[in-house]
Amino acid sequence: MALLEVTNLGISFGGLRAVDEFNLQIEKGELYGLIGPNGAGKTTVFNMLTGIYKPTDGKIFLDGNDITGKKTADINKSGVARTFQNIRLFGDQSVLDNVKIGLHNSFEYSTFSGIFRLPKFFATEKEMDKKALEILSVFGLDKEADILASNLPYGKQRELEIARALATEPQLLLLDEPAAGMNPNETRDLMNTIALIRKEFGVTILLIEHDMKLVSGICEKLTVLNFGRVLSQGETSAVLNDPEVIKAYLGE
Amino acid sequence: MKNLNKSTQKLIISILVIVVLYIVMAVMESTGNLSSLMSGLLVPVCAYSLVAIGLNLCVGYLGELSLGHAGFMCVGAFTSAFFSKAYANTIPDVPRFILALLIGTFFAALFGFLIAIPVLRLSGDYLAIVTLAFGEIIKNVINVLYVGIDSNGLHVSMKDMMSLGLEPDGTLLVNGAQGITGTPRQATFLIGVLLVIFALVVTFNFVNSRTGRAVKAIRDNQIAAETVGLPITKYKLIAFTISAAIAGVGGVLYAHNINSLTATTNNFGYNMSIMILVYVVLGGIGNFSGSLIATVVLTMLPEMLRGLSNYRMLIYSIVLIALMLFNWAPDILKFRADHGLTSKTILGKIKKTKEVQ
Numbered sequence: 001m002a003l004l005e006v007t008n009l010g011i012s013f014g015g016l017r018a019v020d021e022f023n024l025q026i027e028k029g030e031l032y033g034l035i036g037p038n039g040a041g042k043t044t045v046f047n048m049l050t051g052i053y054k055p056t057d058g059k060i061f062l063d064g065n066d067i068t069g070k071k072t073a074d075i076n077k078s079g080v081a082r083t084f085q086n087i088r089l090f091g092d093q094s095v096l097d098n099v100k101i102g103l104h105n106s107f108e109y110s111t112f113s114g115i116f117r118l119p120k121f122f123a124t125e126k127e128m129d130k131k132a133l134e135i136l137s138v139f140g141l142d143k144e145a146d147i148l149a150s151n152l153p154y155g156k157q158r159e160l161e162i163a164r165a166l167a168t169e170p171q172l173l174l175l176d177e178p179a180a181g182m183n184p185n186e187t188r189d190l191m192n193t194i195a196l197i198r199k200e201f202g203v204t205i206l207l208i209e210h211d212m213k214l215v216s217g218i219c220e221k222l223t224v225l226n227f228g229r230v231l232s233q234g235e236t237s238a239v240l241n242d243p244e245v246i247k248a249y250l251g252e
Numbered sequence: 253m254k255n256l257n258k259s260t261q262k263l264i265i266s267i268l269v270i271v272v273l274y275i276v277m278a279v280m281e282s283t284g285n286l287s288s289l290m291s292g293l294l295v296p297v298c299a300y301s302l303v304a305i306g307l308n309l310c311v312g313y314l315g316e317l318s319l320g321h322a323g324f325m326c327v328g329a330f331t332s333a334f335f336s337k338a339y340a341n342t343i344p345d346v347p348r349f350i351l352a353l354l355i356g357t358f359f360a361a362l363f364g365f366l367i368a369i370p371v372l373r374l375s376g377d378y379l380a381i382v383t384l385a386f387g388e389i390i391k392n393v394i395n396v397l398y399v400g401i402d403s404n405g406l407h408v409s410m411k412d413m414m415s416l417g418l419e420p421d422g423t424l425l426v427n428g429a430q431g432i433t434g435t436p437r438q439a440t441f442l443i444g445v446l447l448v449i450f451a452l453v454v455t456f457n458f459v460n461s462r463t464g465r466a467v468k469a470i471r472d473n474q475i476a477a478e479t480v481g482l483p484i485t486k487y488k489l490i491a492f493t494i495s496a497a498i499a500g501v502g503g504v505l506y507a508h509n510i511n512s513l514t515a516t517t518n519n520f521g522y523n524m525s526i527m528i529l530v531y532v533v534l535g536g537i538g539n540f541s542g543s544l545i546a547t548v549v550l551t552m553l554p555e556m557l558r559g560l561s562n563y564r565m566l567i568y569s570i571v572l573i574a575l576m577l578f579n580w581a582p583d584i585l586k587f588r589a590d591h592g593l594t595s596k597t598i599l600g601k602i603k604k605t606k607e608v609q
Contacts, residue, residue, distance in 0.1 A: 050479055052475065052478075052479075071478075072475075072478035072479055073478050073481045073482060073483050073484070074481075076478075076479055076480060076481035077481050081479065081480070082479055084475075084476070088473045088475060088476035089472075089473070089476070090468065090469045090472040090473060090476065090477075091472055091473075092468065092471075092472055093465070093468055093469070093472065097465055100462075100465060101465050101466065101469045101477070101480060101482070102480050104462065104465070104466055104480065104481065104482060105481045107462070108462075109461075109462060111458070111461065111463040111490055114457060114458065114461025114462055114463055114464070115454050115457050115458050115461065116457070117457055121461065124462070125462075128462075164480060165479075165480070167480075168480050168481055
């Protein structure tokens with residue numbers, strides 16, 4: 001069974017049909033790309049998958065469970081984490097705390113033991129610190145653990161956002177334009193990082209991307225969206241040679 | 253971790269400063285160097301500080317503007333005063349005051365919780381307006397509330413004293429707009445200072461705990477907080493309830509410092525809510541020690557200027573404007589940064605001169 005199965009997904013904003021009859025199947029362990037021109041509806045699909053928008057039609061199944069229209073927090077608990085195109089970090093908190101917020105649901109002690117600093121507080125906080133530093137070290141961010149998240153350079157902010165998403169222990173990781181605003185060197189580093197986290201954390205990844213080099217370099221399968229509809233779908237090389245896709249991207 | 257150690261240091265310094273201030277004031281009071289006006293202000297300053305700490309938790313960490321915290325103070329004040337008066341002759345002083353403290357805190361927290369359920373669905377200006385209204389409603393309901401007790405039990409009315417139908421042996425506990433009179437005056441400066449320190453430690457521990465991190469995450473970016481699986485409503489409710497409870501503690505302290513407790517615009521109405529908000533904003537949003545300093549200065553100032561009679565409110569407002577400009581105006585902030593007049597650089601200079609010596 002596919003890890004993520006989306007059938008006939010659609011959403012309308014008033015009279016605008018932003019996404020229509022969107023179908024997608026992602027197998028466990030795959031690295032899947034979602035591409036398309038600006039305004040094609042890629043981020044809207046992500047917002048529906050994570051419950052930020054409620055789809056008008058269609059169903060979303062994660063590992064066989066229906067997650068359509070559930071609350072964002074519950075969808076995260078059932079195993080979907082994401083990053084954002086315009087980075088959304090908890091800027092006024094340290095890098096370490098950002099990851100610890102991602103760990104929030106994996107560790108627990110009551111508000112009461114937090115306020116009165118009972119032994120459970122110290123024990124759990126210590127474990128959380130250790131686990132958070134472990135995740136940060138995968139990205140080489142462990143040395144910056146005490147810096148405010150908003151003071152990190154741009155590329156590292158993107159990596160921290162991925163680290164925070166991974167801390168929630170997702171089965172499926174959604175990356176919204178992870179290479180946006182990066183120079184070629186940073187993009188190459190990012191490709192390595194994505195390959196690394198796929199190996200280390202064993203997550204399935206769906207990513208939105210404009211950078212064709214990145215897409216053709218790492219994605220095994222692609223879906224191309226145009227004006228809210230699927231233009232082409234399948235193995236990366238086949239999709240990129242599809243005349244319809246070339247037409248949408250380069251014109252006739 | 254390092255950040256936490258640094259902020260723990262700051263907390264310890266604040267507590268030390270409070271203790272030193274307490275000792276200075278206590279010595280001055282016992283040697284008769286403090287005017288009766290000033291010594292009468294010592295407990296109210298502690299009460300306002302508590303409400304300011306509570307409101308700062310709401311504004312600075314939950315990121316929501318509440319204009320109704322005087323209402324929670326009012327709930328804490330009246331429920332605890334009611335309890336103290338009703339059991340004035342049956343429970344010994346010390347356990348009664350502790351119970352009154354717990355009861356006032358509990359009811360303020362309960363009201364905070366109940367009000368937060370509908371109110372936290374709103375945000376920004378709407379939240380401010382609705383909390384303002386709730387504060388006024390609480391005050392006005394208390395103003396028409398008559399409660400008496402006699403051999404038949406408790407009598408409650410919202411019309412007038414007569415409709416209570418008290419037996420001749422009954423006592424009137426809450427007398428409408430005249431409020432509660434004859435509450436035992438048990439709040440001392442020492443109790444006030446201890447409660448302020450306790451509230452400081454509790455809020456500090458709260459904002460640096462797992463729950464506090466979640467609250468700050470929701471403030472920083474609600475959508476991101478949802479996508480990492482945080483239940484938004486739950487944490488907003490927890491933070492708002494704690495904030496109301498601390499304001500309630502302030503109310504208990506306030507009520508046990510005066511003989512006759514009434515709910516007027518000046519002590520529990522929007523005037524007070526706005527004044528507390530002024531303390532919080534001028535002391536620095538999210539900065540608990542800052543709110544304490546602002547509360548002490550701005551409560552003491554009008555009394556110290558009393559000799560100037562009509563001009564004192566004028567001077568008070570000029571000081572307010574000056575403080576606001578000093579802390580927030582971009583041009584002045586730039587000037588201070590250029591001339592090394594920020595709190596950071598000043599502290600650095602003090603350190604350096606110490607090292608040289």
